[in-house]
Amino acid sequence: MTRTLRTTMLTVGALIAALGLPTGAAHADGTTPRIDLRVLIVSDGGPSTDAIAAELTAAGTPYTEIDLNDSGRTVIDAGFLADTVDGRPRARFQAVVLPNDNPFPAGSAEMAALAAYEQTYAIPQVDAYTYARPEAGLQYPVHGGYSGSLDGAEAEVTAAGKSGPFGYLDGAVPFEDNDPAIGESYAYLSTPVAGADFTPYVEATVPGQSTKGTLVGEYKHDGRRELVVTFVYNRYQQQFRLLARGIVEWMTGGVHLGASRNYFAVHVDDVFAADDRWNTELNCTPGDVDCTDPNAEPDPIRMTTADVDHATAWQTENDFTLDLAYNGAGSVGHRGDNNGDDALADKLIADRAEFRWINHTYTHAFLGCVQDTSVVPWRCATNADGSTQWVGRSDIADEIATNRVWGASAGLPLENGELVTGEHSGMKVLPQQTEDNPNLALALDDNDIDWLGSDNSREPDQRQVGPATTVPRYPMNVFYNAGRAAEQVDEYNWIYTSRAQGGSGICEDNPATATCLSAPLDTATGYAEVIVPLEKRIALGHVLANDPKPHFIHQSNLAEDRIAYPVLDGVLDGYTALFATNTPVVNLRMKDIGAELRRRAAWKTAVQAGDVTAYRIGDTVTVEAPDELAVTATLPTGTTSAGAAFGEAYAGAVSGWTPSAGAPLDFTLPASAALPADESAETAPATKPAPDTKVPDGVSEPVPYTAES
Structure with a gap:
């Protein structure tokens, strides 16, 4: 073993000599190296x-x-990792991510090249998932540690983690257990090797013991720094989503292009109108085209003034604002049926400043093709020549404009460029309508619409519809036609059970998109025990994924049993329990979400095309980007650009967008962002490849979000 280590050290030394640089970030000739802001994975x-x-x-x-x-x-x-630009040494990557601490064969020249590179330029390395072993600074798990599942366990951030890269967390890091029948995690819990310079950042209690073992920690050795991660994960799991920001901040030193925040917005559709109720006997919704019983009468669900009071109190308690998508004709019709009275509209208008408002068209009319409802499911009506009959331009424009005028007369604080059409109609709806109504874009232009709500389950990507850019919205599986929990569960059972169990069988016909329940849910308990936890987990997953897209529900869900609130409370309470106060939920309105999505798309295109260059020299970061491209970055608190403070505070750093004028953008970093000092090489880098590690089925094939899980 001694002979092997000596040979490796000589190899590393030869590579450093080949680079023409001494070890460490400071160089003998006084030349500060250039570090490109790019990660090697x-x-x-x-x-x-x-x-x-x-x-x-x-x-x-x-x-x-x-x-x-x-x-x-x-x-x-060496040539791939570093070179010289304008006479200055350049490190082409600011961080290295490896699948484990050493994925190469013994004596690998590539591992030696990486070790030399990391020593020379003080480049950190992330071991994405590795076995606990001395080469990674940890004892083997057999020495009082643990190897196995952590499903349902709760890890925690250490004091060093809170004062370091994971300071945005409140402490707890719960591991998911969505399906007891499927393994969803695997970890190696261990303690540092005696004498190792190892700092645990995230720990968990060893099962059956009172001692803790490391899951994430920093190992300093031979002039290198590694972030050692000893549990496996996939991109969707909550434990990774909670720690992802800290992993990135650690490996970049908090200096990188791009930004991440935790967003949550909720649109409430059909405000002022009423939503028809699910009929638990007929298994359909009277008033809908597929509810064909001639004796079925619609049973509307509509908010009350007490529901408005509850909504405003809930917003105050949670420091959160709902976006109300309104249909003015709902109030006009109600007044016509009630001698001019509409207590709900009067209350909402009096409290209008408590909410954000979105034009949802005047009558909630279907604005796509003309629907032929003589058949079930409906189809697009056709002209004599077989062409599609479309709702006309003036009809669409009137729906938009009339609702805007009604809202303005009521004093609603509107953003006139925002619109959500009824059922997202006008845009293509498969299988019946395979293209947009060609009159939709013209009507949007007539009304100066900039942002158009779309259904993320149909169209997850932002696109243009005439002058408007879509804002994809996540539909929550809290049904529009349910005001009571028992109704929600009954319809849920109808959709998600087999025909043999009395259900619709949709889940049998579409196994790729729906999973059948093993048994119908109890209508008395199924909502609280199954549906709420599932919907909370799905929505919170979006929040933790740096995804600004809004979610949408309906006014019926704020009425009667107020079934939306347990889900919304689950998301916000769950979030508060996990994150520090420096990392609040970001609650944007529709136009700001649209702008964020559009900026991201332009940025992604430019980065992938190689049109963006960024690097750090000492305390200066320089970004070169095309003219008019908004540049996004995350930098340490105290960073300035052109003498002014950069960005907005979030999660212990500052981040934001800065427009490019085509000339290089320079950011000056604070003294606290200094690069690590040179560290002497005390031990040789690892030469033994890391052993194979276990990946359970729930990680390699993520456990889906189903009603059963």
Whole structure:
């Protein structure tokens, strides 16, 4: 073993000499190196490196990925990792992510090249998922540690983690257990090797013991720094989503392109109108075209003044604002049926400043093709020549304009450029309507609409519809036709049970998109025990994924049993229990969400095209980007640009967007962001490849969000 270590050290020394630089970030000739703001990900095709790549993609942080399974891949050597630009030494990557602490064969020249590179430029390395072993600064788990599942366990951030890269967390890091029949986690819990310079950041109690073992920690050795992660994860799991920000901040030193925040917005559709109720006997909704019983009468659900009071009190308690998408004809019709009285509208208008408001069209009319409801399901009516009959331009424009005028006369604080059409109609609806109503774009232009709500389950990508840019919205599985929990569960059972169980069988016909319940839910308990936890988990997953898209429910869900609130409370209370006060939920209105999505899309295109260059020299970060492209970055608190403070505070850093004028943008970092000092090499880098680690089914094939889980 001694002979092998000596040989490796000589190899590393030769590589450093080949680079022409001494070890450490400070160089003998006084030249400060240039560090490009790009991450190198070396992947073995596993879920952990994939998860980190997904985090960087979502944030807009540039990276280069090398697939170890690709026989034609780039070889990692000194020339690939570093070179010289304008006479200045350049490190081409600010951080290195490996699938484990050493994914290469014993004596690998590539591992030696990486070790030399990390020593020379003080580049940190993330071991995405590795076995606890001395080469990673930890005892083998057999020495009082643990190897196995952590499903349902609760890890916690240490004091060092809170004062370091995970300071945005409140402490708890719960591990998911969505399906007891499927393993969803695997971890190696251990303690540092005696004498190792190892700082635990996240720990969990060893099962059956009172001692704690490390799950995430920093290991300093031979002039290098590694973030050692000893549990496996995929990009969707809550435990990773909670720690992802800290992993990125650690490996970049809090200096990187891209930004990540936790967003949550809720749109409430059909305000002032009423939503028809699900009929538990007929298993359909009277008033809908597919409820064909001639004796079925619609049974409307509509908010009351008490529901408005509850909504405003809930907003105050949660420091959160709901977006109300309104239909003015709902109030006009109610007044016509009640001698001019509409206590709900009077109350909402009196309290209008408590909410944000969105034009949802005047009557909630269907604005796509003319619907032929003589058949079930409906189809698009056609002209004599077989062409589609479309709702006309003036009809669409009137729906938009009349509702806007009604809202303005009521004093609603509107953003006139925002619109959500009834049922997202006008845009294509498969299978009946395979294209947008061609009159929709013209009517949007007539009314100066900039932002158009769309259904994320149909169209997850933002696109243009005439002058308007879509804002995809997540539909919550809290049904529009349910005001009571028992109704919600009854309809849920109808949709998600087999025909043999008395259900619709939709889940049998569409196994790729729906999973049948093993048995119908109890209508008395199923909502609280199954549906609420599931919907909370799905929505919170979006919040933790740096996803600004809004969710939408309906006014019926704020009425009667007020079934939306347990889900919304679950999301916000769950979030508060996990995050520090420096990392609040970001609650944007529709136009700001649209702008964020559009900026991200432009940024992603420019980064992938290689049109953005960014690097750090000492305390200065320089970004070169195309003219008019908004540049996004996350930098330490106290960073300035052109003498002014940069960004907005979030999660212990500052981040934001800065417009580019085509000339280089310079950011001056505070003294606290100094690069690590040179560390002497005390031990040799690892030469033994990391052993194989276990990946359970729930990680390699993520446990789906189903009604059963």
